[in-house]
Structures are given as structure tokens and as C-alpha cells.
Amino acid sequence: MSVTTEQRVRWGILATGGIAAAFAADLVDLPDAELVAVASRSEEAAKAFAERFGIPRAYGDWTALARDADIDVVYVATPHSAHRAAAGLCLQEGRNVLCEKPFTLNVREAEELVSLARERGRFLMEAMWTYCNPLVRRLKALVDDGAIGEVRTVQADFGLAGPFPPSHRLRDPHLGGGALLDLGVYPVSFAQLLLGEPSDVTARAVLSPEGVDLQTGALLSFDGGALASVHCSITGGTATCASVTGSRGRIDIPSGFFHPDRFVLHRDGRDPQEFAADPADGPRTSFRHEALEVMRALRAGEAESPLVPLDGTLAVMRTLDAVRERIGVRYPGEVAEPAPA
Known part of the structure; x- marks a missing residue:
């Protein structure tokens, strides 16, 4: 789950909408972050996003991104109606996840994601930048x-x-x-x-x-x-x-x-x-502060952030x-x- 203090944290982005673009723009300015892959349900959209931000790999489906073992953490930026499916897929395939707010549609879906992350020993955090x-x-x-x-x-x-x-x-x-x-x-x-x-x-x-x-x-x-x-x-x-x-x-x-x-x-x-x-x-x-917190937690080997604890997200x-x-x-x-x- 963790990365070494010397290693750049490799990010994947799932979705290519406005908030994904804003996050990517902030991420590329962080010297210890590396944006390595992006996925969309449309290969054309993924490739256009990758070209815009200099991302080496673009996937036309979510599963390919989730199975990319070269990714340390995935930022899920889909509409919140798809958060359960997108974040769950990434966790199931062994990826750490930063998931946009609201975390899910309801607490039942949120509990499923938290349980999955804890079972798999993966890092999970809601992107509550506040x-x-x-x-x-x-x-x-x-x-x-x-x-x-x-x-x-x-x-x-x-x-x-x-x-x-x-x-x-x-x-x-x-x-x-x-x-x-x-x-x-x-x-x-x-x-x-x-x-x-x-x-x-x-x-x-x-x-x-x-x-x-x-x-x-x-x-x-x-x-x-x-x-x-x-x-x-x-x-x-x-x-x-x-x-x-x-x-x-x-x-x-x-x-x-x-x-x-x-x-x-x-x-x-x-x-x-x-x-x-x-x-x-x-x-x-x-968005740099939430990205920095994710990278800090990964390097510390933490399964969740003390700033954005999962129990607080569930509450x-x-x-x-x-x-x-x-x-x-x-x-x-x-x-x-x-x-x-």
C-alpha cells in the first residue's frame, strides 16, 4: 500500500470532466506527483485528456485503469452516482483510492466501499478538500x-x-x-x-x-x-x-x-x-492540499487519513x-x- 519517501507517487485519474481537469492541473505542478494514466468510458475522451496533460497512458474503460499495477493511487472523479462502482472496482483490483465528494449516493454504498478498503488493506479517502x-x-x-x-x-x-x-x-x-x-x-x-x-x-x-x-x-x-x-x-x-x-x-x-x-x-x-x-x-x-495529504499518508503506510477519516465520512x-x-x-x-x- 505504501510508497517510499524517495519515490514519486504515481496517479491515475478515472473520468475526464471538469473536476478531473482541475485536479490534473494542480497535480502536474507537484514535483513529487506523477500523472501516469487516465480512463474514461470513451477512448476518444481519454486520449484527448491525456494529450492535454501529458499523460502517457489513456484507457477507454475503467477496468484497464484499475488493473494498471503501475498506479499507486486513483482519483475517482465520476459523477457521484458512479462512485460506488468506480471506487469499488479500483479497490477490488488493488488500487488505493481518493474518491470525490459526495462519497457515494448513500451510507449503504459508503459502508461497502469502506469495508472493501479495509478488507483489501487499501488506502481510501473522500476528496473533502475543505x-x-x-x-x-x-x-x-x-x-x-x-x-x-x-x-x-x-x-x-x-x-x-x-x-x-x-x-x-x-x-x-x-x-x-x-x-x-x-x-x-x-x-x-x-x-x-x-x-x-x-x-x-x-x-x-x-x-x-x-x-x-x-x-x-x-x-x-x-x-x-x-x-x-x-x-x-x-x-x-x-x-x-x-x-x-x-x-x-x-x-x-x-x-x-x-x-x-x-x-x-x-x-x-x-x-x-x-x-x-x-x-x-x-x-x-x-486541490493540492488533498493530494499532498494522500501522498503523505501513502508514504507513512496509513490506510486512511487522520484529516479525512473514514468514520467521519460515514457520519x-x-x-x-x-x-x-x-x-x-x-x-x-x-x-x-x-x-x-
């Missing part, structure tokens, strides 16, 4: 150290203006469409990064004619009395801000909370203190399942057993 972001890690450290006292509330939102036609993937139930899985995973993950898994979930949503959520609001309740209010939408562009309020202060992220460039710490009796991203860490939209999926149960969204082919809150 958790690897240096500024978010700084914020969490401040909260954990009691900078604002005991956390009372977390608020976060993520909305896109649209409008998205019924043919768009965000409106397609067969692709896991809707605001919750595509966007809501960020505020839910942010809240659970700071508060853990909620003990109770309430939610309301506006659904599309296709049966996916156009916008959803959820209230997460935690043992000890903390609350988190999260909102997501594909019908209106929100500020993408977040706020964490404690018994002795508050932390505000004014925009882009899932990849912030700054946040402000307010403490009772003190002047506000701003924390800004270090320019040396690269653009705030960079987020349970919450997303609970929200979908409350709002009445179920995807084609799902069994009728939403996870309890």
Missing part, C-alpha cells in the same frame, strides 16, 4: 483550543444561482441530482468537522418536478445543546459564508467557507483578529441520508432503507 485546507485546519485548531469557548451554533450555506434545465445533471435523479448531495455536503461536513455527528436532524426542502431538491434547509442538533443550521440551493446564489459561535466569541468566514482565503476571530473584550491564507499555500481553489453520509428521508428524496434503484438520524 478538511485539508490549511486555513480551515487553523480554524479548527482555534475552536478545539477553546478560542471561542464552547461551540453553541454553526451556520453555513452554499447555493448556485442557476437556473438549471431539467436535462442538467443537477436535476437528474439518475445522477444523484439536487442541491443536497452536490452542495449541501459542504455545510454538513463543515458542521460535523467542528461538532461531530448530530443526534437529531430536521429538514425542509423545495423539490423539482423530477423529484430532486432545488433547495434544502436543515437543523442539526448535537448532544450538549449545540445546533447547526445548514442551507443549500440550486435556485439562488448564496454568500457561501459560515459562522461558528461559542460561549466566549465567534468566528466568521465571509465567503467561500469550503476553501476560504480569510476568516475573522471575534473574542469577547478583544479587537477582531483576521487570519488570512498564506500565499505560499497556493490558490484557495487548489456525514448518515446525516445526508437522514436529511433526504425528511424531505422525501430517493434515487432510482435505492433500497427503501434510509439511515436513521
Whole structure:
């Protein structure tokens, strides 16, 4: 599973869409990373992607990539409706995997991937770049150290203006469409990064004619009395801000909370203190930090990342399942057993 500290980590990319291209562009700038293969269901698409990024091998099917023993880790960048199949294939064939968010459609699929990775002794991580972001890690450290006292509330939102036609993937139930899985995973993950898994979930949503959520609001309740209010939408562009309020202060992220460039710490009796991203860490939209964490973990021989632990990923999926149960969204082919809150 591990690679030596001297060895460049060899990456494969499964899928050739926009997020795969963004990841590849960041990966080629890392001196200890090597992008060696790409796969798509279309050989033409794979070859075009390979030519764009100087990748030596292009495969027209997923299995060929999964069986390429020259790959240390595969980045799965398919739509999330295909994450279970794509990541499962790679794990089954002995590859380590970084899988895009949301991890899967539901917790049942997520549990299957985690069990498979643990059975095979393979590394597996959700590509929750927020958790690897240096500024978010700084914020969490401040909260954990009691900078604002005991956390009372977390608020976060993520909305896109649209409008998205019924043919768009965000409106397609067969692709896991809707605001919750595509966007809501960020505020839910942010809240659970700071508060853990909620003990109770309430939610309301506006659904599309296709049966996916156009916008959803959820209230997460935690043992000890903390609350988190999260909102997501594909019908209106929100500020993408977040706020964490404690018994002795508050932390505000004014925009882009899932990849912030700054946040402000307010403490009772003190002047506000701003924390800004270090320019040396690269653009705030960079995928480099999650890639670096994967490579660090592989070199350390770790089966999962302490920054993005699998149990935490499963906890987020349970919450997303609970929200979908409350709002009445179920995807084609799902069994009728939403996870309890």
C-alpha cells in the first residue's frame, strides 16, 4: 500500500470532466506527483485528456485503469452516482483510492466501499478538500483550543444561482441530482468537522418536478445543546459564508467557507483578529492540499487519513441520508432503507 519517501507517487485519474481537469492541473505542478494514466468510458475522451496533460497512458474503460499495477493511487472523479462502482472496482483490483465528494449516493454504498478498503488493506479517502485546507485546519485548531469557548451554533450555506434545465445533471435523479448531495455536503461536513455527528436532524426542502431538491434547509442538533443550521440551493446564489459561535466569541468566514482565503476571530473584550491564507499555500481553489495529504499518508503506510477519516465520512453520509428521508428524496434503484438520524 505504501510508497517510499524517495519515490514519486504515481496517479491515475478515472473520468475526464471538469473536476478531473482541475485536479490534473494542480497535480502536474507537484514535483513529487506523477500523472501516469487516465480512463474514461470513451477512448476518444481519454486520449484527448491525456494529450492535454501529458499523460502517457489513456484507457477507454475503467477496468484497464484499475488493473494498471503501475498506479499507486486513483482519483475517482465520476459523477457521484458512479462512485460506488468506480471506487469499488479500483479497490477490488488493488488500487488505493481518493474518491470525490459526495462519497457515494448513500451510507449503504459508503459502508461497502469502506469495508472493501479495509478488507483489501487499501488506502481510501473522500476528496473533502475543505478538511485539508490549511486555513480551515487553523480554524479548527482555534475552536478545539477553546478560542471561542464552547461551540453553541454553526451556520453555513452554499447555493448556485442557476437556473438549471431539467436535462442538467443537477436535476437528474439518475445522477444523484439536487442541491443536497452536490452542495449541501459542504455545510454538513463543515458542521460535523467542528461538532461531530448530530443526534437529531430536521429538514425542509423545495423539490423539482423530477423529484430532486432545488433547495434544502436543515437543523442539526448535537448532544450538549449545540445546533447547526445548514442551507443549500440550486435556485439562488448564496454568500457561501459560515459562522461558528461559542460561549466566549465567534468566528466568521465571509465567503467561500469550503476553501476560504480569510476568516475573522471575534473574542469577547478583544479587537477582531483576521487570519488570512498564506500565499505560499497556493490558490484557495487548489486541490493540492488533498493530494499532498494522500501522498503523505501513502508514504507513512496509513490506510486512511487522520484529516479525512473514514468514520467521519460515514457520519456525514448518515446525516445526508437522514436529511433526504425528511424531505422525501430517493434515487432510482435505492433500497427503501434510509439511515436513521
